[in-house]
Amino acid sequence: xxxxxxxxxxxxxxxxxxxxxxxxxxxxxxxxxxxxxxxxxxxxxxxxxxxxxxxxxxxxxxxxxxxxxxxxxxxxxxxxxxxxxxxxxxxxxxxxxxxxxxxxxxxxxxxxxxxxxxxxxxxxxxxxxxxxxxxxxxxxxxxxxxxxxxxxxxxxxxxxxxxxxxxxxxxxxxxxxxxxxxxxxxxxxxxxxxxxxxxxxxxxxxxxxxxxxxxxxxxxxxxxxxxxxxxxxxxxxxxxxxxxxxxxxxxxxxxxxxxxxxxxxxxxxxxxxxxxxxxxxxxxxxxxxxxxxxxxxxxxxxxxxxxxxxxxxxxxxx
Amino acid sequence: xxxxxxxxxxxxxxxxxxxxxxxxxxxxxxxxxxxxxxxxxxxxxxxxxxxxxxxxxxxxxxxxxxxxxxxxxxxxxxxxxxxxxxxxxxxxxxxxxxxxxxxxxxxxxxxxxxxxxxxxxxxxxxxxxxxxxxxxxxxxxxxxxxxxxxxxxxxxxxxxxxxxxxxxxxxxxxxxxxxxxxxxxxxxxxxxxxxxxxxxxxxxxxxxxxxxxxxxxxxxxxx
Numbered sequence: 001x002x003x004x005x006x007x008x009x010x011x012x013x014x015x016x017x018x019x020x021x022x023x024x025x026x027x028x029x030x031x032x033x034x035x036x037x038x039x040x041x042x043x044x045x046x047x048x049x050x051x052x053x054x055x056x057x058x059x060x061x062x063x064x065x066x067x068x069x070x071x072x073x074x075x076x077x078x079x080x081x082x083x084x085x086x087x088x089x090x091x092x093x094x095x096x097x098x099x100x101x102x103x104x105x106x107x108x109x110x111x112x113x114x115x116x117x118x119x120x121x122x123x124x125x126x127x128x129x130x131x132x133x134x135x136x137x138x139x140x141x142x143x144x145x146x147x148x149x150x151x152x153x154x155x156x157x158x159x160x161x162x163x164x165x166x167x168x169x170x171x172x173x174x175x176x177x178x179x180x181x182x183x184x185x186x187x188x189x190x191x192x193x194x195x196x197x198x199x200x201x202x203x204x205x206x207x208x209x210x211x212x213x214x215x216x217x218x219x220x221x222x223x224x225x226x227x228x229x230x231x232x233x234x235x236x237x238x239x240x241x242x243x244x245x246x247x248x249x250x251x252x253x254x255x256x257x258x259x260x261x262x263x264x265x266x267x268x269x270x271x272x273x274x275x276x277x278x279x280x281x282x283x284x285x286x287x288x289x290x291x292x293x294x295x296x297x298x299x300x301x302x303x304x305x306x307x308x309x310x311x312x313x314x315x316x317x318x
Numbered sequence: 319x320x321x322x323x324x325x326x327x328x329x330x331x332x333x334x335x336x337x338x339x340x341x342x343x344x345x346x347x348x349x350x351x352x353x354x355x356x357x358x359x360x361x362x363x364x365x366x367x368x369x370x371x372x373x374x375x376x377x378x379x380x381x382x383x384x385x386x387x388x389x390x391x392x393x394x395x396x397x398x399x400x401x402x403x404x405x406x407x408x409x410x411x412x413x414x415x416x417x418x419x420x421x422x423x424x425x426x427x428x429x430x431x432x433x434x435x436x437x438x439x440x441x442x443x444x445x446x447x448x449x450x451x452x453x454x455x456x457x458x459x460x461x462x463x464x465x466x467x468x469x470x471x472x473x474x475x476x477x478x479x480x481x482x483x484x485x486x487x488x489x490x491x492x493x494x495x496x497x498x499x500x501x502x503x504x505x506x507x508x509x510x511x512x513x514x515x516x517x518x519x520x521x522x523x524x525x526x527x528x529x530x531x532x533x534x535x536x537x538x539x540x541x
Contacts, residue, residue: 008375008379010382011378011379011381014382014384014385015381018384044371044375045375056365056367056368056369057366057367057368057369058364058368064342064345067340067342068340068342068343082397085391085392085393086394086397087394088392088394089393089395089398092393092394092398094398094402096393096395099390100386100387100443103383103438104438107430107433108430111432111433132376132379135379135382139382146389152392152393156389157389159388160388160392161388163388164384164388168381170340170341170342175378176374178345179370179371179377180349180367181345181348181370183367183374184327184353184356184363184367188324188327188356188358189356190325190327190328190352193324194325224328228491229491229494232491232494232495233498236495236498236499241502245504252504253511253514256496256511257484257495257514258517258518259495260484260491261484264480267476268477271335271341272331274341276436280436280440280472280475281469283437284441284469284471286465287461291465291466291468292469295466298529299473299522299525299526299529302525303481303521303525303526306521307521310514310517
């Protein structure tokens with residue numbers, strides 16, 4: 001059965017290729033720092049399950065040390081000139097979209113096949129890893145098409161991949177680091193503390209105030225933790241179930257579903273949700289790492305108000 | 319009486335981000351301090367950090383796509399995306415992004431969240447198209463405007479996926495709501511919950527689309 005380990009092996013290979021590509025980039029004065037960074041990450045992907053928690057912890061500290069002490073360089077800029085790209089673009093035309101679309105189409109067709117047809121019963125792919133396995137398959141297919149069709153020099157994918165990876169830099173591991181921080185926050189009992197704090201300021205008897213506290217609590221806790229998943233069980237236990245559902249008689253489905261969505265408004269506002277808010281700023285080469293969040297504020301706030309209104313009027317029709 | 323000291327870890331993160339230290343460094347320090355304040359021995363903190371990092375490797379897997387995107391960019395993918403928009407009649411940045419928003423919400427509602435994303439679609443296709451539409455209408459863009467158009471492209475992807483995915487029955491957040499409420503003896507089906515994601519999805523589409531149309535008008539006024 002193809003499971004997550006296969007995809008991690010592929011991930012390790014790709015990160016190792018970034019290490020090779022970085023080392024080959026003569027234009028980057030700090031190329032060995034970049035190469036070391038990607039090599040450490042590929043070690044984590046290949047051997048993380050074999051070396052034990054403590055060694056993984058040391059590996060994390062090494063990765064942070066390389067990235068946090070200015071050992072990473074930006075890498076060289078564009079590999080081909082704009083006019084050269086335009087010529088190539090004219091030559092290959094709209095067929096250029098084919099390899100780009102192979103990845104989403106593989107995800108699309110594969111998800112349908114393995115979710116809605118009897119194929120899922122054959123156990124070819126571990127059901128828990130379907131999405132990621134399909135991503136890996138799509139990438140491999142797309143690379144085969146590109147090489148067969150453009151016939152680039154053998155290491156082109158390595159060089160181009162590491163060019164992009166080095167333009168994103170340390171931000172690539174930030175989401176994973178924040179997820180580990182979440183694990184520590186949970187182990188230190190932060191959820192219980194925030195739940196107890198919110199629970200102690202509950203205004204009894206006022207549905208409006210309780211709804212506001214619940215929704216804003218979801219938003220603030222989500223901003224702190226970087227995702228609404230960590231916030232929901234805590235806020236449901238502190239306010240949602242005892243106050244809104246049990247004493248105020250709110251509709252449980254509305255309190256659950258819309259409470260989570262109020263939290264999603266918080267996700268739009270926080271750098272802690274790095275894969276949604278910080279990584280794209282690096283990926284799109286924006287002038288500030290907070291540009292995406294700034295662009296989202298004016299959607300998130302009215303949307304939060306809308307969610308609070310839905311929570312109030314649909315949850316408590318009297 | 320609960321010991322509230324570990325909350326200092328949150329303050330460290332906020333301060334570290336605000337003072338613009340390297341975020342990886344900030345997160346690592348905050349993790350260790352929080353663990354120590356939570357009365358965990360140092361080696362236990364280190365092991366927990368390592369365990370968390372290892373268990374969450376899947377978060378970073380999306381970057382295996384970079385060699386493909388880099389290769390295609392070398393052969394002119396972004397330029398092609400721009401050419402398509404330049405030949406499209408009536409295409410504006412706002413309309414393009416509204417189309418993408420709806421598309422992303424619908425795909426997510428069908429459980430196809432990973433079909434699109436910042437690495438898969440925004441960088442190679444959506445952002446260059448949005449920029450090309452803006453340039454076609456308003457001429458060469460200044461740095462700040464180009465930056466804003468790209469930011470809105472990323473924002474549109476986020477809004478689309480966040481406020482579409484919960485309509486799908488088997489998405490992680492719906493299952494989490496279901497199991498959290500079940501632990502209090504409140505038993506709901508995923509369907510009962512996901513229906514209530516629809517009003518918010520509609521509001522998200524209306525609010526964000528209004529902003530995108532406003533973006534078109536604002537860029538038009540700028541010259």
